[in-house]
Amino acid sequence: MSQSSVLGNLFNSVFKRKGQQPDFGSDDVARKVRLEFPQPLLPEPSIHWKHTLHLQQLANLPASALSGPVQEDKAAAYRFISKIVSIRTETVTSFDMRGLFGLNHEQDDLLACNSWEALAQSGQCRNIRIISIRDFNRVLSIAIGKSQSVNLLSTAWEPRKTYWADPQNTCELAASLVYARRRELPINLPAQLYRTHINAGAIRELKKHYHTLGMPVAAWTDPAFMNYLVTHKVPYARLPLSLGSLSLQTILLPRSSPLANTFGNGLRQAGAHELSDFLLTLTQA
Incomplete structure (x- = not known):
């Protein structure tokens, strides 16, 4: 049997099945x-x-x-x-990291934490201590990386809630932001915001x-x-x-x-x- 005959029989079978009365x-x-x-x-x-x-x-x-x-x-x-669904990218010239609402990570043990403070105090993150500005700068540099530019996520229906996109260095980021918020230290960085759009x-x-x-x-x-x-x-x-x-x-x-x-x-x-x-x-x- 030729290939065209096989395909013809297949399409006829599918068409018959889709038109079949239950x-x-x-x-x-x-x-x-x-x-x-x-x-x-x-x-x-x-x-x-x-x-x-x-x-x-x-x-x-x-x-x-x-x-x-x-x-x-x-x-x-x-x-x-x-x-x-599609993803739209926005360039943000200066984003204050203290405004982050949440973060993307792959550590299931952290899902029980319902605040940044709880994250920083969790068993996984407790070993990261920030006492001085020098500690803060060091830990923040680890969290952000060498690029000094960040990637953020947001949904179409919660545009004001931005999330840290990088699944790495979760504990360093949490410790840095908790310290910056307490000391009122701005962390302004350029960012790429990836926003989910629903059609x-x-x-x-x-x-x-x-x-x-x-x-x-x-x-x-x-x-x-x-x-x-x-x-x-x-x-x-x-x-x-x-x-x-x-x-x-x-x-x-x-x-x-x-x-x-x-x-x-x-x-x-x-x-x-x-x-x-x-x-x-x-x-x-």
């Missing part, structure tokens, strides 16, 4: 699928970027981030979801074409849920997503498919939340 109703899905659906909420402000709802992972999203059994379904969903128009397009539902990880081991995906061959794509400290699995179900649209409506009746609606509320914050 032999189940949304009420059936709502009755049979019993899951603890995560509820997306705007989290309380946190000094930790990891606990901040920033959606940075959706910017420059690789196509490989979506999973699913059919490549065409993943590619179609990717065309919509990849347009939602409301792209979200509305996503909502028009897809159910974008937040699912628990347990869904993919739930017999009732998987029965619809596998037995009925419901077209879908799957994307893990972090909303602050809440991690969930996103299922994207094309409304153009009667199978997927019915399944999506049933999941909504069962309690699943449309993430596109949640994202739209962020654009109005």
Whole structure:
């Protein structure tokens, strides 16, 4: 069989599947699928970027981030979801580091600290002591590095809350800023601010074409849920997503498919939340 024949048969199969009428109703899905659906909420402000709802992972999203059994379904969903978030860069001539709200770091042991003072006094950072201006300058130099220019992060809906982007030298930075704030010492440095931007128009397009539902990880081991995906061959794509400290699995179900649209409506009746609606509320914050 020629390559063109194979591709033709594949596309015909996909088209037939997407136009197939379901032999189940949304009420059936709502009755049979019993899951603890995560509820997306705007989290309380946190000094930790990891606990901040920033959606940075959706910017420059690789196509490989979506999973699913059919490549065409993943590619179609990717065309919509990849347009939602972008990163805009602003050059700041002089930024007073005392105005930092939080920081980006990779030390899970520090996530329990809810203030800069708590960070500086934590077991990981307690060995860094600043007693004199000389100590301060030395520790600050370690935190900032040789460039004397800093990178900052900010979300689209909290533009006044800036975060230190560098995941290194967390303890040195915390100790320096606590000392500078107490002694009223300005730390003015040039900066690059990377701000997350949400495209409301792209979200509305996503909502028009897809159910974008937040699912628990347990869904993919739930017999009732998987029965619809596998037995009925419901077209879908799957994307893990972090909303602050809440991690969930996103299922994207094309409304153009009667199978997927019915399944999506049933999941909504069962309690699943449309993430596109949640994202739209962020654009109005």
